[in-house]
Amino acid sequence: MRAAMVSSLDGPDAVEVVDVPEPTAGEGQVLVDVQTVGIAWPDLLLSKGEYQVRPELPFALGVDAAGTVREASGEYAAGDRVAVVQSHGSGCEVLAAPSEAVFPLPDEVSFEQAAGIGMNYLTAHFALAVRGSLAEGETVLVTGAAGGLGTALLQVAKGLGARTVGLVSTAEKAEVARTAGADATVVLEELDGRLKDAVVQAAGGPVDIVADVVGGQLFTDYLRCLGEEGRLLVLGFTGGSIPEVKVNRLLLNNVDVRGVGWGAYAMSRRGYMRWQWDALVPMMRAGTVDPPLGPVRPVEEIGAALVEMAERKVLGKTVLRF
Known part of the structure; x- marks a missing residue:
């Protein structure tokens, strides 16, 4: 599968989309086929080692993602539409995410919009x-x-x-x-x-x-x-x-x-992000939450997208598609 990987902390130019092994779902995880990834300010900081979270190299960028469930137990079933929110690591074509980081996606919300909501x-x-x-x-x-x-x-x-x-x-x-x-x-x-x-x-x-x-x-x-x-x-x-x-x-x-x-507050409190997501769902359904999106770009353009963000040229949310 393809993944947007950081192998050195040299900024956007060093981010590469490369082939890596597909993950398998572990205990308490949901396996998601990712359609879209949202790029956020922390992705830019992570690429330079300037964010408060400092994953061990190499790691995948990507805070927000959306797609369909491939494999899960409990609340989700194969084919369910979901959004994913993590501190990093969502920029993968197939994603094994903790169940508390996965949220049901209303039918009214597209995968592109969903990648712009999350964080x-x-x-x-x-x-x-x-x-x-x-x-x-x-x-x-x-x-x-x-x-x-x-x-x-x-x-x-x-x-x-x-x-x-x-x-x-x-x-x-x-x-x-x-x-x-x-x-x-x-x-x-x-x-x-x-x-x-x-x-x-x-x-x-x-x-x-x-x-x-x-x-x-x-x-x-x-x-x-x-x-x-x-x-x-x-x-x-x-x-x-x-x-x-x-x-x-x-x-x-x-x-x-x-x-x-x-x-740091939300991700350390089990169930807190789900409580927030549920509070936002009525706004999604009403159209109040409707993220303005720029052009949806292929994931291979993640480096250029991060440079535009650094130069403050971005209007709305940057979304990439696998």
């Missing part, structure tokens, strides 16, 4: 519903709102009854955010004044939550966008730099900065 939408649910304590009717500002995680945050926030504002760098990305469900957008290249003023105007007032995927030098400006008892959720640093904050700013409006580390 991003479970992270978004954890961020907003759990760490952010989002209440219906609140307003959420999402940074990096045209990327895979950004669009997931917009859609899950909508599914939880929030108003959403997408912060993006360009007009092209603003269109992606609006298509994903943003009620309003703020475009950094079009700003004529302070970010706070633009956000407050777009949101109709200060926001309750900032879901920050980007990090970087605007972090203090994000804090200024929050209303009283607002929450700034730290999800990542795709902008390349890790910001610092003077904690006296947290006193001004009684605001919080909360870390969102979904992977």
Whole structure:
């Protein structure tokens, strides 16, 4: 079978699709014939040895996958449509995955869509519903709102009854955010004044939550966008730099900065990801969860896809097909 393998930590150019032996299902595993694989930011970091999870070389990339069950016991039967979410290793043509990492796929969701849901939408649910304590009717500002995680945050926030504002760098990305469900957008290249003023105007007032995927030098400006008892959720640093904050700013409006580390939390709690998945299924069936996808590419183009992600050229979710 083919697999997207990392044999050296030299980045996207060193990722190779090679033939490896097919796995067999062990105790508590589900054997899946994989149709599609979703590429996420951790795949890029894993290829360079910069992620908090550091598998022993060589290893397969791939967090999200979708396909059909070949062999299983218990809940699943041969032919069932499923999604798979793992810290890595899903980028294989045949996959032996732990049963707790396998989720039933509603008929309304295609394999391409399913490969775009997994990690991003479970992270978004954890961020907003759990760490952010989002209440219906609140307003959420999402940074990096045209990327895979950004669009997931917009859609899950909508599914939880929030108003959403997408912060993006360009007009092209603003269109992606609006298509994903943003009620309003703020475009950094079009700003004529302070970010706070633009956000407050777009949101109709200060926001309750900032879901920050980007990090970087605007972090203090994000804090200024929050209303009283607002929450700034730290999800990542795709902008390349890790910001610092003077904690006296947290006193001004009684605001919080909360870390969102979904992977280590969810994957160490048996049944937790399934609880999250079941919470998202009604949103999938309603069409609220509908990941914006770029062109679906052959798996052999994984290296080029990771380079585009590193250069922040990706709009929506990158999906590869076996």
